[in-house]
Amino acid sequence: METPEPKSNFIREIIDADLASGKNGGRVHTRFPPEPNGYLHIGHAKSICLNSGLARDYKGKFNLRFDDTNPSKEEQEYVDSIIEDVKWLGGDFEDRLLFASDYFQQMYDLAMTLVKKGKAYVCDLSAEEMRNYRGSPMEPGKDSPFRNRSVEENADLFERMKNGEFPDGSRTLRAKIDMKHPNINLRDPAMYRILHAEHHRQGAKWCVYPMYDWAHGLEDSIEQITHSICTLEFADHRPLYDWFLNELGVYHPQQLEFARLNLSNTVLSKRKLLELVRDNHVSGWDDPRMPTISGFRRRGYTSSSIRAFCEEIGVAKFNSIIDIWVLENSIRGELNRTSPRAMAVLRPLKLVITNYPQDQVEEMETANHPDDAAAGTRKVPFCREIYVEQDDFKEVPPKKFFRLTPGQEVRLRSAYIIKCETVVKDASGNITEVHCTYDPATRGGNVPDGRKIKGTIHWVSARHALPAQVRLYDALFTKRNPDDVEEGHDYKENMNPASLEVINSAFCEPALKNAAAGAHFQFERLGYFFADPKDSKPGAPVFNRTVTLKDTWAKIEQKDPAAK
Numbered sequence: 001m002e003t004p005e006p007k008s009n010f011i012r013e014i015i016d017a018d019l020a021s022g023k024n025g026g027r028v029h030t031r032f033p034p035e036p037n038g039y040l041h042i043g044h045a046k047s048i049c050l051n052s053g054l055a056r057d058y059k060g061k062f063n064l065r066f067d068d069t070n071p072s073k074e075e076q077e078y079v080d081s082i083i084e085d086v087k088w089l090g091g092d093f094e095d096r097l098l099f100a101s102d103y104f105q106q107m108y109d110l111a112m113t114l115v116k117k118g119k120a121y122v123c124d125l126s127a128e129e130m131r132n133y134r135g136s137p138m139e140p141g142k143d144s145p146f147r148n149r150s151v152e153e154n155a156d157l158f159e160r161m162k163n164g165e166f167p168d169g170s171r172t173l174r175a176k177i178d179m180k181h182p183n184i185n186l187r188d189p190a191m192y193r194i195l196h197a198e199h200h201r202q203g204a205k206w207c208v209y210p211m212y213d214w215a216h217g218l219e220d221s222i223e224q225i226t227h228s229i230c231t232l233e234f235a236d237h238r239p240l241y242d243w244f245l246n247e248l249g250v251y252h253p254q255q256l257e258f259a260r261l262n263l264s265n266t267v268l269s270k271r272k273l274l275e276l277v278r279d280n281h282v283s284g285w286d287d288p289r290m291p292t293i294s295g296f297r298r299r300g301y302t303s304s305s306i307r308a309f310c311e312e313i314g315v316a317k318f319n320s321i322i323d324i325w326v327l328e329n330s331i332r333g334e335l336n337r338t339s340p341r342a343m344a345v346l347r348p349l350k351l352v353i354t355n356y357p358q359d360q361v362e363e364m365e366t367a368n369h370p371d372d373a374a375a376g377t378r379k380v381p382f383c384r385e386i387y388v389e390q391d392d393f394k395e396v397p398p399k400k401f402f403r404l405t406p407g408q409e410v411r412l413r414s415a416y417i418i419k420c421e422t423v424v425k426d427a428s429g430n431i432t433e434v435h436c437t438y439d440p441a442t443r444g445g446n447v448p449d450g451r452k453i454k455g456t457i458h459w460v461s462a463r464h465a466l467p468a469q470v471r472l473y474d475a476l477f478t479k480r481n482p483d484d485v486e487e488g489h490d491y492k493e494n495m496n497p498a499s500l501e502v503i504n505s506a507f508c509e510p511a512l513k514n515a516a517a518g519a520h521f522q523f524e525r526l527g528y529f530f531a532d533p534k535d536s537k538p539g540a541p542v543f544n545r546t547v548t549l550k551d552t553w554a555k556i557e558q559k560d561p562a563a564k
């Protein structure tokens with residue numbers, strides 16, 4: 001599927017106005033600035049689609065910039081996964097793979113400029129003291145006793161901080177703004193802290209590390225970003241972003257804030273996702289239940305479906321929770337158009353066609369796609385013993401049960417009309433086989449005399465069946481907002497104990513023997529499945545259910561009005 005036409009939004013309106021007024025010389029330059037401290041999730045996808053989409057549509061540029069200013073939590077593994085995910089989503093950063101850590105020297109020099117202007121000072125308060133001096137939104141803060149150090153002393157101390165002369169946490173460099181400012185972010189915020197840590201790119205070169213608010217605007221400025229788009233929480237930080245750039249008199253990008261994506265029945269906090277991985281609540285960052293890009297990819301989502309989703313939900317200025325079925329719909333529609341059909345039986349029940357010749361095998365011709373003749377047909381072997389779904393048989397049928405039940409006729413997809421005759425049970429009364437007869441005049445599932453056959457079921461020839469592992473996924477959390485917990489409780493208590501069901505004894509038609517890892521199928525009547533890219537092997541396929549055939553959420557919400 002093509003990326004859909006972009007909808008207008010307030011950010012596009014601002015860019016249109018900037019272009020009309022000639023601001024930035026007609027340039028549009030955006031960036032995606034992840035911190036490499038986790039894998040990207042669907043919220044990041046929204047930001048990537050927005051930023052790279054603006055660059056694409058306005059013939060501008062898009063940077064991938066790692067905001068790697070916090071060495072203790074950052075790792076190369078995350079850098080690699082982020083690059084892969086951004087590329088997979090179609091975020092085209094060309095040759096602009098950038099790292100904030102490459103600007104450390106420039107940032108240090110600019111900080112020294114502020115020190116020399118008397119706009120920054122070295123403070124010896126501990127973190128706790130700093131917090132106490134800071135005040136609260138209701139009360140003004142108090143000046144640090146170190147606030148009036150001379151420029152010379154500050155320059156000397158800051159340089160020695162950089163040279164590693166002082167222990168971690170003993171000093172900070174702070175902007176000298178106003179300890180009584182109504183916006184707490186402007187009460188002499190820290191710009192640098194001392195940290196003797198190994199950086200994934202810089203090694204042990206640096207003993208001081210820049211704080212986010214100081215670093216971020218500089219990164220944008222150095223890269224000549226025109227529109228620095230971030231999430232709403234940063235609106236209160238914008239005055240500080242502007243203060244730093246104004247004081248330095250450097251190129252000044254415009255910060256714009258939009259509402260972050262929240263998705264129902266999942267969590268999108270990196271801290272929580274890391275916890276789920278680290279404590280083995282899931283199999284890894286790419287567990288198909290995870291809301292990570294790598295999780296969705298492994299589940300069978302395509303990048304076009306995620307882009308379509310991001311376009312569909314739009315860009316707003318207020319926070320909300322998007323229902324997970326909106327995302328499911330975006331992949332379902334696409335897979336319906338693109339997936340070849342196949343037959344698989346997840347919970348097999350043996351069915352014997354007693355009047356079918358013992359050793360006969362017929363090749364039943366069946367369409368690969370009902371709406372797409374170009375997808376062609378394939379031959380599916382049929383013989384006397386087949387597997388059908390346990391659910392498709394009821395000894396005592398409920399009302400309007402049109403599938404297998406004693407005395408009733410049913411159509412085997414692309415094969416024959418069969419009639420259920422008897423049931424075979426073991427000593428403890430469990431059904432082990434169903435015996436049927438077939439009508440040889442109905443080959444291909446046609447009914448020459450026009451008698452009504454209400455049900456059609458899928459099947460797999462027992463002799464030809466290919467064993468498969470099938471994994472069924474459900475939401476990771478039972479609550480729409482998993483963070484909605486009583487005091488003293490934890491979001492993990494809302495985890496769905498049935499989020500994964502592994503079926504080891506499924507059977508699929510033999511044509512899937514060589515299904516390539518990463519291939520999509522619609523298993524008729526069961527949903528859309530994806531050959532697991534890691535675990536699926538020729539002859540031993542493993543299928544992940546990407547999504548069910550129909551929207552199962554609508555039903556849940558109707559039943560449970562509180563779910564909204």
Ligand code: ATP
Nearest residue numbers: 033034035043044046047230231260261262268270
């Ligand atoms: P943290 O900063 O707490 O580690 P984060 O999710 O903000 O977590 P970043 O790596 O800083 O992680 O995010 C990179 C970019 O993605 C930021 O510009 C941020 O605004 C954006 N982003 C993060 N989460 C979402 C979300 N849920 N919806 C939209 N954009 C998001």
Ligand code: MG
Nearest residue numbers: 033034035067
């Ligand atoms: Mg962040």
